[in-house]
Amino acid sequence: MTSTTRPAPTSGSGAISPRLLGDAVGVDLGKHVKAFGPLPSQHKVKRGHAGPLVAEVEASGLAGRGGGWFPTGRKMNAVVSAAGASRKDPIVVVNAMEGEPAASKDSVLVHRNPHLVLDGAVLAAQAVGSPVAYVVAHRGSRSVGTLERAVAQRTGDPVELRVLSAPARYVASEESALAHFVGEGIGLPVTVPPRVFESGVRRRPTFLSNAETFAHIALIARRGSGWFRQVGDPPQPGTMLVSVSGAVAQPGVVEVPTGTTMRQILGLAGGTTGSVAAAVTGGYGGAWVSAGAAIDLPFSVDGLRPVGGVPGAGVLAVLPTDACGLVETGRVVQWMAGQSAGQCGPCRFGLAAVSQDFAMLAGGKLKRTGLGALEKRLGIIPGRGACRHPDGVVRFAASALQVFGDEVQRHLSGQCSAGRRTFVLPVPAGKVDLPVARPGEEWR
Ligand SMILES: Cc1cc2nc3c(=O)[nH]c(=O)nc-3n(C[C@H](O)[C@H](O)[C@H](O)COP(=O)(O)O)c2cc1C
Ligand code: SF4
Structure with missing residues (x-):
């Protein structure tokens, strides 16, 4: 799909400014700092103890944007506890793989504001006590080069940032596969339990999340949990990136508050190109919904549940009525x-x-x-x-x-x-x- 981006929609009466995609500064670190402010400082934490950012992320209600919508703060706390119990320093992994063919949100985010993702990785690593954050993208994708150029601009980060390129296979971005790749160089899933949060990269507790999730963490660290909760569906607040494709005039990525209706999202993608029958929600591991039943429902976990849909990895692909x-x-x-x-x-x-x-x-x-x-x-x-x-x-x-x-x-x-x-x-x-x-x- 193409990679156009547009602003967030009006929600109720007021327009929402995009948070992640608004100031597109690319790899230029100076411009990034000007647009978003410097990296907030944090104290070093002892193994088994969480930095204050973890509580802030928990209070924000941020849920992972990689598909499962699991509470991010809870996952970070679980990693910290596992580090304490195992006496092993944890590892942080950014999943920028975007294996989903109908999605382009992570590559658009990485292209527009790579330092938001990297800031999130550094801040999360400090908060859980990891000395290193790995950022992994599909081999051959443009994200790899962008991330490498962005990392090269950064000096003096309190943790090490390493960019890796993993096999461009759909399943290689599943979390156990990605942890396996970072640790052993083999991008195949491994049987769970133990889950990645308790025993992931080289058997260390691993905080592994989606690239967009890390970008939200970078903003929560700067602006706080209250700011984060100002928009979106209260159970999973904030904004989300949606990759819109199919029978719309302007396919691309839009940033909307969670819970924005499908009708509003399609409006931001230039509207539909004719009458529509159904839509894929979440991705190819997600679910079809009937357009008629879902068009005015909130695009969120709870909003789509009654019609069997899922926000998943933020995919919305629209099927026209003349297609089978x-x-x-x-x-x-x-x-x-x-x-x-x-x-x-x-x-x-x-x-x-x-x-x-x-x-x-x-x-x-x-x-x-x-x-x-x-x-x-x-x-x-x-x-x-x-x-x-x-x-x-x-x-x-x-x-x-x-x-x-x-x-x-x-x-x-x-x-x-x-x-x-x-x-x-x-x-x-x-x-x-x-x-x-x-x-x-x-x-x-
Ligand atoms: C087959 C398969 C493919 C997946 N591909 C991706 C992917 O490309 N990017 C991603 O962030 N998560 C992907 N996931 C979800 C990850 O396993 C993991 O749950 C996610 O990265 C956690 O991030 P989050 O907590 O920020 O949502 C995939 C899951 C499965 C089962
Ligand atoms: S690990 Fe098993 S279930 Fe998962 S993709 Fe491979 S064969 Fe399928």
Whole structure:
């Protein structure tokens, strides 16, 4: 998708100024300090003790923007406690991988304000007592060069900043895989527990969060938790970046208060280009929602729950009414099945089978008994992989069967109501052989 950005919308009566994307200063540290102020100073903490910033982040209500919306302050506290119990210094990892094909928010953020992300990494590392913060992006992405240039501008940071480039694979950005890569150079997920917060990089307690989450931390450290809570949905306040794509006039990234309605978000993306049927929320591990049911709901964890949607990694991809949701889902599921690391049977073979079923359904060749088998498969795969990759694919596929229920019935009798012959959702090019091969050197 393209990388245009626009300001946050009006929420109720007043306009909201963008917090993360407003002053785009790039890698120039002088301009960054002028726009956002200097890095706030913090005292060194003893192992097992949290710096005051941790309480401030907890009070802010910041929830992780990498997909799970887990409370960030709680995660930082858990890392600090694990460091005390294990007597090991923790490690900080910034997940700037953005493996999600329908997302571009982290790369836009890194391009526009890399020092916000780096400030957040340094401040968080100090607050949990880590001597180093690793910032990891997909190998070959422009984020790697931008981050390296930005780090080169910084001198005198109280902790070491290291930029790493990991294999450009979807699953390599899952947290256990990323910690595995930083520690051992292998970007494959590992079985949990222990979770990354207690035993991650080189078995140390690891505070690993999304790049956008760190940028919010950098602003909370400067402006406080009360300021952070001034906008957004109270359970998960603040602003969020949303990557908007599909049937909109100006695809790109917008910054909005959490809980902004889908209608407002689409308005910021120039409005829809015609009538819309449905939308992908959260990403390809997220869920379809019917546009009619979701258009005026808050784009937030609680707001989207009634229609089965999720804000996830801030993805909103809109499907026009002339496109086939089952064909689109089939393409995505095939790509996602091809992203399996091939380590766990239910993921390797189960996703391959789901992909095959969806290809038949999309092509109008699946029979009613085949649909029953597909539904059964979707029920038994979740929770049986080392990581949550298969759970996300199943959620996405199951939501398609529900949201496009009428179309499923048409396809069972060999028909399809879509007129469009071009695809809407972005799916990376390349041949997908299923089931995937066992993992090899490509994960290093
Ligand atoms: C298959 C898979 C891929 C993921 N890819 C990303 C990613 O590209 N970027 C990201 O920040 N989180 C990704 N996540 C979520 C991470 O595992 C982790 O929860 C997140 O980085 C934590 O950050 P947060 O607390 O700021 O949300 C992925 C999860 C899964 C299961
Ligand atoms: S569940 Fe799938 S992606 Fe996750 S570790 Fe197992 S094989 Fe790899």
